[in-house]
Amino acid sequence: MTKRRLSERQIERIRTIQERRRQRLESRPDIALTELDAETEPEEGRVVVRHGANLAVEDSSGHLFHCLSRQNIGHPVCGDRVVWQRIADEQGVVTAILPRTTVLSRPDFNGYDKALAANLTRLVVLIAPEPEPSGYLVDQYFVAAETIGVEAVLVGNKMDLLEGEARADFQRRFAHYQTIGYRTLWISLREPDTLASLIAGLAGEVSVLVGQSGVGKSSLVKALLPDRDIQIGLLSKATGLGRHTTSAATCYRLPGDGLLIDSPGVRSFRLGAIDRAGLQQGFREFRPYQGQCRFADCRHDQEPDCAIRQAVIDGLIAPERLANFQHLLGA
Numbered sequence: 001m002t003k004r005r006l007s008e009r010q011i012e013r014i015r016t017i018q019e020r021r022r023q024r025l026e027s028r029p030d031i032a033l034t035e036l037d038a039e040t041e042p043e044e045g046r047v048v049v050r051h052g053a054n055l056a057v058e059d060s061s062g063h064l065f066h067c068l069s070r071q072n073i074g075h076p077v078c079g080d081r082v083v084w085q086r087i088a089d090e091q092g093v094v095t096a097i098l099p100r101t102t103v104l105s106r107p108d109f110n111g112y113d114k115a116l117a118a119n120l121t122r123l124v125v126l127i128a129p130e131p132e133p134s135g136y137l138v139d140q141y142f143v144a145a146e147t148i149g150v151e152a153v154l155v156g157n158k159m160d161l162l163e164g165e166a167r168a169d170f171q172r173r174f175a176h177y178q179t180i181g182y183r184t185l186w187i188s189l190r191e192p193d194t195l196a197s198l199i200a201g202l203a204g205e206v207s208v209l210v211g212q213s214g215v216g217k218s219s220l221v222k223a224l225l226p227d228r229d230i231q232i233g234l235l236s237k238a239t240g241l242g243r244h245t246t247s248a249a250t251c252y253r254l255p256g257d258g259l260l261i262d263s264p265g266v267r268s269f270r271l272g273a274i275d276r277a278g279l280q281q282g283f284r285e286f287r288p289y290q291g292q293c294r295f296a297d298c299r300h301d302q303e304p305d306c307a308i309r310q311a312v313i314d315g316l317i318a319p320e321r322l323a324n325f326q327h328l329l330g331a
Helices: 008-027 029-035 135-148 164-173 177-179 192-202 219-226 227-237 241-247 264-268 274-281 285-289 306-314 319-330
Strands: 043-051 054-058 064-069 082-085 093-095 104-109 114-117 122-127 151-156 183-186 206-210 250-252 258-261
Touching: 029 183, 029 206, 054 093, 104 135, 122 135, 122 192, 135 151, 135 274, 135 319, 164 177, 177 183, 183 192, 192 219, 206 264, 219 258, 227 250, 274 285, 274 319, 285 306, 306 319
Parallel strands: 064 093, 122 151, 122 206, 151 183, 206 258
Antiparallel strands: 043 054, 043 082, 043 250, 054 064, 082 093, 104 114, 250 258
16 A cells, blocks of 8 residues: 655644644653653663753663653763653653763863763773864863773874874874873774774773864764764654754764764863862872872972872873873862
8 A cells, every 4th residue: 555645734733743742841841740651661761862951762672762851850961871751652751860880071160060971981082183182181081081980092083184204203292191001093084994993992882082173073973973864863853853963962873882972062171170189090100109209298399209200200101291280280
């Protein structure tokens, strides 16, 4: 039997009804809880999109539902595992946020930590020959990764811009990260073979890409997600967010069963408040020398018998890392 096509008027009427239901749920999410089917059991899911009050939650089978959250449970973010219940028309209400294993946050305008993404396992820090890399920003990302307990990876993008000795010089500038145990990769979207190690490293992980503006993050996301437009289409259909989907924090499925969180919030990332002990712990190569300075509250600046400064003199700690530590300590 030939499938009957809907007229434009019918399509518009359906859209109007769906929008009216969405607005009703958005304006009264707690009242919507009374509409839950008594036989509907709570389920676990993952937040894959958040745009304001709108959430897309993926259930255990990979199906997407447009949800809103109860007002008293906090603020779910992309990557959160949540408890939710279904209501009519493939919509639902999030009733609880499950404990987070990790959370990446940044301070808001009032200085309070604002969560950007949850349950990460990997932080991928992008740099490029252009714009000029900021080692200070890179170290903020790495301190954040150490603080929340996720693996950080340094990725040099746009390496096709450099040749010969210029390329070797650029890589040497960041060689100290590999020396202290951070995995370092050098890639170019114009050299597809260079992406193989990065793709393999993201498989089975929950990752987020971070880096200063202009390093090619958006282009890399598109290269890593050959079906990104399809995924965006499914999310838009499920949530009714339309064009807003591309500007919202979004969790995409990668080949190899990995997840990639693309969040606008990381574009202006900065490290939040952190005390001296916590900051020092974020510089992993400092740890073998902790407790060896003459003074317990040593800032590794002008104090005598400083073990960290001696390690710099001995070539065991990169001087730029100590400089960035002192900058962050005084920030």
